[in-house]
Amino acid sequence: MTKAPTVEDVARAAGVSRQTVSNVLNAPDIVRAPTRERVELAIAELGYRPHAAARRLRTRRSSTIGVRLDPYAGGISGVVLDRFVHALTERASERGMRILLYAARTPADEIERIGDLVDGGEIDAVVLTGTSHEDTRTTWLQERGVPFVSFGRPWRSDGEGAGSGSGDGVDVGVGVGQHSWADVDGAAGTYAATRHLLDQAGPKIAFLGWPEGSGTGDDRARGWSEAMADAGSAGPRWHTEESVGLARELTGAALAADPAVDAVVCVSDSLAIGAHLAATALGRPDLPVVGFDNTPAAEALGISSVEQLPEQVAAGVLDLLMGPTGGVVLRRDQRDQAEEAAYVLVEPRLVVRGTPIP
Numbered sequence: 001m002t003k004a005p006t007v008e009d010v011a012r013a014a015g016v017s018r019q020t021v022s023n024v025l026n027a028p029d030i031v032r033a034p035t036r037e038r039v040e041l042a043i044a045e046l047g048y049r050p051h052a053a054a055r056r057l058r059t060r061r062s063s064t065i066g067v068r069l070d071p072y073a074g075g076i077s078g079v080v081l082d083r084f085v086h087a088l089t090e091r092a093s094e095r096g097m098r099i100l101l102y103a104a105r106t107p108a109d110e111i112e113r114i115g116d117l118v119d120g121g122e123i124d125a126v127v128l129t130g131t132s133h134e135d136t137r138t139t140w141l142q143e144r145g146v147p148f149v150s151f152g153r154p155w156r157s158d159g160e161g162a163g164s165g166s167g168d169g170v171d172v173g174v175g176v177g178q179h180s181w182a183d184v185d186g187a188a189g190t191y192a193a194t195r196h197l198l199d200q201a202g203p204k205i206a207f208l209g210w211p212e213g214s215g216t217g218d219d220r221a222r223g224w225s226e227a228m229a230d231a232g233s234a235g236p237r238w239h240t241e242e243s244v245g246l247a248r249e250l251t252g253a254a255l256a257a258d259p260a261v262d263a264v265v266c267v268s269d270s271l272a273i274g275a276h277l278a279a280t281a282l283g284r285p286d287l288p289v290v291g292f293d294n295t296p297a298a299e300a301l302g303i304s305s306v307e308q309l310p311e312q313v314a315a316g317v318l319d320l321l322m323g324p325t326g327g328v329v330l331r332r333d334q335r336d337q338a339e340e341a342a343y344v345l346v347e348p349r350l351v352v353r354g355t356p357i358p
Contacts, residue, residue, distance in 0.1 A: 118144070152181060180341050195227050198231050207224040209267040251279070290305060291303055
């Protein structure tokens with residue numbers, strides 16, 4: 001069996017002292033960039049992995065990131081966060097970090113749970129999910145100086161999210177928002193879906209979304225609105241709660257009243273399934289419908305959908321939290337994070353399918 005490389009092996013390969021290798025692993029900011037890069041290259045080439053237990057004792061860090069495990073709520077679209085947590089766990093492991101899942105039902109519960117974990121030395125940082133207007137969790141984390149990044153942008157009270165745009169692939173920026181975040185560009189996704197339907201179905205494209213006031217929902221509605229405006233077209237905007245049954249009832253009534261609608265863009269796959277069922281009941285099973293999240297349910301029914309690519313979001317979260325090559329969570333003054341805030345905005349992928357199953 002081949003002997004695992006040691007710190008001494010890395011130091012010899014990089015032409016530095018053992019202490020310099022230790023500094024690169026535990027306090028990279030104090031090492032000059034050329035030296036740090038040389039050591040990191042030697043670590044990568046040798047496949048060196050620090051002894052996790054010894055490192056935690058030495059640095060007094062847990063090398064662990066806390067993430068809330070959302071309560072099970074059933075439904076169709078919950079698979080996105082599941083994929084995100086799986087991807088985050090895999091990519092964190094590649095960086096010598098671990099993920100600790102904790103349960104919390106309310107923001108107050110989550111703050112209390114995070115406080116216990118931080119005070120007990122069980123986690124070094126937090127990844128937040130489910131951001132909303134005036135999120136109390138982010139204020140608490142900043143006041144406590146706990147490093148964190150959110151999956152979801154810091155929505156402003158006017159409903160707009162910082163940094164929303166339409167780049168190709170992954171858009172990376174700095175100096176926006178109140179804290180660092182990674183998110184999916186929902187507006188870009190619905191824009192692409194609407195343009196596709198305008199080209200394939202006709203000029204009157206409806207949007208089936210959530211009630212106004214949801215940052216994510218309003219962002220996705222904006223993509224549809226901008227695509228329709230760019231094409232010089234108009235279409236109705238319908239609202240309902242996240243429910244297949246409610247979406248079916250609303251869409252059925254709306255299509256009966258306005259049969260000239262050529263297609264429907266939906267804020268989620270749940271609403272898309274409801275819209276498709278309604279159209280089928282009215283004798284229009286071929287009415288084009290596009291959902292959002294690309295869940296197994298949409299795939300099974302043959303419904304087109306926008307895929308969020310949570311694996312890219314997970315990679316962006318870790319880059320923001322640790323740096324592109326960092327092995328230890330960066331501890332910085334959270335009071336200045338509003339000035340240092342950075343973001344990663346992932347452009348989703350439109351998955352076009354054939355005629356849905358009636």
